[in-house]
Amino acid sequence: MKLRIALVTLLGLALAGYLLSxxxxxxxxxxxxxxxxxxxxxxxLCALLLFQLLGTAWYTLLPRSYALGVSVFIWxxxxxxxxxxxxxxxxVGGMALGVRAAILGGVGSPVAVASMVVDxxxxxxxxxxxxxxxxxxxxxRAPATPLARSLTTIFSIGLLLAAAGGGIFLTLQRYGHHWVxxxxxxxxxxxxxxxxxxxxxxxxxxxxxxxxxxxxxxxHLLGWVGAAACTWLALRLIGARVDFPSVVAxxxxxxxxxxxxxxxxxxxxxxxxxxxxxxxxxxxxxxxGLAVSLIRRARxxxxxxxxxxxxxxxxxxxALARTSAGSPVTAHRDRxxxxxxxxxxxx
Numbered sequence: 001m002k003l004r005i006a007l008v009t010l011l012g013l014a015l016a017g018y019l020l021s022x023x024x025x026x027x028x029x030x031x032x033x034x035x036x037x038x039x040x041x042x043x044x045l046c047a048l049l050l051f052q053l054l055g056t057a058w059y060t061l062l063p064r065s066y067a068l069g070v071s072v073f074i075w076x077x078x079x080x081x082x083x084x085x086x087x088x089x090x091x092v093g094g095m096a097l098g099v100r101a102a103i104l105g106g107v108g109s110p111v112a113v114a115s116m117v118v119d120x121x122x123x124x125x126x127x128x129x130x131x132x133x134x135x136x137x138x139x140x141r142a143p144a145t146p147l148a149r150s151l152t153t154i155f156s157i158g159l160l161l162a163a164a165g166g167g168i169f170l171t172l173q174r175y176g177h178h179w180v181x182x183x184x185x186x187x188x189x190x191x192x193x194x195x196x197x198x199x200x201x202x203x204x205x206x207x208x209x210x211x212x213x214x215x216x217x218x219x220h221l222l223g224w225v226g227a228a229a230c231t232w233l234a235l236r237l238i239g240a241r242v243d244f245p246s247v248v249a250x251x252x253x254x255x256x257x258x259x260x261x262x263x264x265x266x267x268x269x270x271x272x273x274x275x276x277x278x279x280x281x282x283x284x285x286x287x288x289g290l291a292v293s294l295i296r297r298a299r300x301x302x303x304x305x306x307x308x309x310x311x312x313x314x315x316x317x318x319a320l321a322r323t324s325a326g327s328p329v330t331a332h333r334d335r336x337x338x339x340x341x342x343x344x345x346x347x
Contacts, residue, residue: 005265012268019272023286031238031291032298039237040302043295046230047303050223051078057219058119061206062111072105076112079311085266085297086304092262095120101311104318110198114181118206121173122213124166126220127255131159134252137245142281151277155253158260177203227251234295238288246282250289253278271296 020028035043055074062068080098087093095116102112135155142148173180181200206212228251232244257274258267272293279289 008263009265009268012264012266012270015269016272019269019276020290023276023290027287028290028294031288032294034239035234035237035295039234040295040299043230043234043237043299044303046226046233047299050226050230051081053219053223053226054081054123057122057216057223058115060215060219061115061118061122061212062202063205063209063212066111068107072102072107075105076102076107078307082300082304082307082311085300086308087265097311104311104314108198110181110195111202114199114202115206117180118173118203118213119216121166121170122216123220123223124162124259125170126217126224127252127259128159128163128166129221130224130248131155131162131252131256134249134256135159137249138253138281141246141249147277148281151253151281155256158256162256162259173203174207177207224252224255227255231292231296234292235284235288238291240284240288242283250275250278250282250284266297 052074055077056070058077059068059070059073076098079101080094082094083097084094099109099112099116102116103109107115135152138148138155139152142152178196178200180203181196225248228244228248231251232242232247235242235247254271254274257270261267261270264270272290275289275293276286279286279292
């Protein structure tokens with residue numbers, strides 16, 4: 001597995017390097033640095049604001065009876081995305097760290113995992129709608145070239161497959177939540193009996209409220225649009241003049257490409273390739289498209305690394321607290337009411 005990830009990462013780096021060199025590294029860097037330190041700080045602030053929205057979309061899935069604060073889920077989402085973007089992890093690895101951050105904040109491990117699964121689902125459903133809008137805009141505005149027609153067809157087929165897969169995944173969670181919980185337990189818990197029961201009950205509780213599901217989807221859709229707004233702002237700071245619908249079309253399809261290549265750490269090469277292909281179709285040069293990609297990666301590192309350092313400090317503090325209590329592994333009562341210890345396994 002490590003060898004495969006290393007090979008995929010190297011291939012992604014090679015593709016990104018090839019694109020930058022073929023388009024013109026100096027031109028790309030000139031465009032990227034034109035945002036200035038002040039503009040870059042504004043873009044970092046935009047990312048932090050998006051975390052508030054995305055964390056709230058996760059938090060809103062759980063009823064108030066769980067007595068959990070929204071700040072826990074905002075923080076967990078920050079850790080999740082920071083790990084996915086700033087570390088050589090796939091998106092799945094980032095999700096695992098996000099769950100760990102929620103548990104550290106006092107969320108019961110089965111509740112954290114089950115709610116994260118639903119949050120990923122509502123985000124995926126919102127993305128399907130977002131990509132659909134992007135395809136419509138691209139088909140209406142892009143030049144009638146063979147490349148544009150081919151891309152529209154490819155993304156349309158991918159959208160239909162994603163919608164079918166999302167429907168199956170949603171049905172499994174809604175009506176086969178005990179099976180889903182057993183799959184989760186088999187991977188995350190050595191003593192999976194209580195874990196499975198609580199995770200299944202959480203899934204059932206969440207899906208009983210269509211209003212909470214709908215609100216989470218709406219917030220995620222707003223988050224996707226907000227991410228496009230951040231890119232539009234980056235383009236304005238560079239000096240490119242493009243209207244917002246065109247940016248939505250480009251961003252939605254870039255994220256679709258990233259999601260399809262979820263196994264590639266940080267979507268290395270995939271993101272750059274998507275920007276290089278899609279930018280000219282919405283009236284942006286390849287150099288500016290790649291500059292936006294570099295700015296995004298720099299922003300993700302600048303925001304993500306301090307978040308991950310803070311998370312590690314919190315983990316270390318909790319480990320010291322357990323040790324000072326008299327035992328390396330001391331059970332404690334989490335907010336799901338289950339006794340858990342090191343590794344978040346049921347005691």
